[in-house]
Amino acid sequence: MAISSASKTTIPFYRDTRILAIIAQVVFALVMMTLFWFLYTQMMRGLDRAGLLPSFNFITQPAGFPISEAAIPFDPSRTYGYAFLVGITNTLRVAFFGIILATLLGVFLGIARLSENWLLRNLATAYVEIVRNVPLLLQLFFWLTMSQSFPRVQDAVDVGGWFYLHNRGITMAWPEATASFTAWLMIWVVLGLLLGVAFYIQRQMEFKRRDRPGVALPWALLIAFGVALLGFFVQGILSQSFPLVLNVPELQRFGFTGGLTMTTNFAALLFGLVIYTAVFIGEIVRSGIQAINKGQREAARALGLTPGQTLRLVIFPQALRIMIPPLTSQYLNLTKNSSLAVAIGFPDLFAVAGTTLNQTGQAVPVIMMVMAAYLSISLLTSLFMNWYNKRIQLVER
Structure with missing residues (x-):
């Protein structure tokens, strides 16, 4: 009697809201895919008639145009x-x-x-x-x-000898790497980062063991910065030149030399x-x-x-x-x-x-x-x- 009663109370699938929701989502997805495919094929046919079929072959061709300002070297012969x-x-x-x-x-x-x-x-x-x-x-x-x-470059506004304002832009003093920069970077900066990471991991394990909150990142960064700063002066004394020197711009006849513009x-x-x-x-x-x-x-x-x-x-x-x-x-x-x-x-x-x-x-x-x-x-x-x-x-x- 229980089985027959359960079978009589079963909801038909076409009245089950869960099944109807799934069917509606599937139908919607099929309609959107069909619409997208229709638009895509129409676009490709139009481009084909105009002789403009999409292609990425141009990426390897020479650009042939200059770029007025670039963070990396560039000339028109580049791709x-x-x-x-x-x-x-x-x-x-x-x-x-x-x-x-x-x-x-x-x-x-x-x-x-x-x-x-x-x-x-x-x-x-x-x-x-x-x-x-x-x-x-x-x-x-x-x-x-x-x-x-x-004003023009020759009449640039001098701000403390480190900044110059002119109609070509802003020229400022900027750090410049010396011959000892690589040694300082590879030895002292890397050593500082390693010590900072080791300190951070050790402190986090200690906080977890004590089940108490704590702040370790600022001290880890301070250790890394301190080691790098110490190495900066040590490297400067040993090699008789600091890893970084301030390149101060100088006004010449046709513009500034040095610094950053x-x-x-x-x-x-x-x-x-x-x-x-x-x-x-x-x-x-x-x-x-x-x-x-x-x-x-x-x-x-x-x-x-x-x-x-x-x-x-x-x-x-x-x-x-x-x-x-x-x-x-x-x-x-x-x-x-x-x-x-x-x-x-x-x-x-x-x-x-x-x-x-x-x-x-x-x-x-x-x-x-x-x-x-x-x-x-x-x-x-x-x-x-x-x-x-x-x-x-x-x-x-």
């Missing part, structure tokens, strides 16, 4: 693939320095907006409201115009991205600090901590757990916004790809390469930030 690599390195250079500078400026802005100093708080607020309401592209044009309005295009792009992105990072920092319960501040005050110590030791470490996810989005936005460099003449990835597309006519392969490059950079950035976010999360016992 399109090498030119594409130059564009990637230029984009990475802007993104790397932009993220660091925007983070520093953003943290300052976020703290300044919460300052008890009336002037500092309102200046920070005015800066935020003005910059975030002006389009980024317009700001890039503004900084390019400002950088090109500096940042072109007006690169400077405008970097300044624009940093100043614009720092506004949003500052708002993230401000909201993260305000999200911490005021009881934490009262407890720190009861322990006798100063406002600076409270912010550095109590509030900011807790707020960091809130700030990391939105900070990741801003880092990705900065990297992708660097593609606006094409508007001010800086040869980033997008600009180099555009020239390649115009010369080869291979629109689909070039666009796919650009998309893959930006996607790879974004995924690596997200991977690192997600790892760090997981690293600093609170672990409930």
Whole structure:
């Protein structure tokens, strides 16, 4: 009787919501695949009629065009693939320095907006409201115009003998490797890193054994830096030349020799991205600090901590757990916004790809390469930030 009763109450498959959900998903996937295949075949037929079938053979052909600014050596006889690599390195250079500078400026802005100093708080607020309401592209044009309005090289503005502002860009003193640099790097820097890693592992094992939290990374970095700094002076005394020396630029008849020159295009792009992105990072920092319960501040005050110590030791470490996810989005936005460099003449990835597309006519392969490059950079950035976010999360016992 139990078996017959169970068989009578069985739901038919065409009325089972679980089975219907699976069938609906399969049908949707088949429709999307069919639509994609239809669009793909239509695109390939159109390209075939125009004689523009996608091909990556152009990558090994000579580029034939110059790149005004390159982080690695380049000349027109190099291949399109090498030119594409130059564009990637230029984009990475802007993104790397932009993220660091925007983070520093953003943290300052976020703290300044919460300052008890009336002037500092309102200046920070005015800066935020003005910059975030002006389009980024317009700001890039503004900084390019400002950088090109500096005097000519012969009349460059001297800032302490280490920085020179002129209409070709910014020339600054820069470290230069000497003959003893390799020995210092291979011996002392490597030794410092090994000692730092050994100290970090030993301290982490000790914390785990005692079942107590602790901080080991700052001390490990300090040990690595101390050993490298000691080796810097020891290597300098032994070889009678320090591994790194400051190459100070000197003004000659037709320009500067020595140092490092940042072109007006690169400077405008970097300044624009940093100043614009720092506004949003500052708002993230401000909201993260305000999200911490005021009881934490009262407890720190009861322990006798100063406002600076409270912010550095109590509030900011807790707020960091809130700030990391939105900070990741801003880092990705900065990297992708660097593609606006094409508007001010800086040869980033997008600009180099555009020239390649115009010369080869291979629109689909070039666009796919650009998309893959930006996607790879974004995924690596997200991977690192997600790892760090997981690293600093609170672990409930």
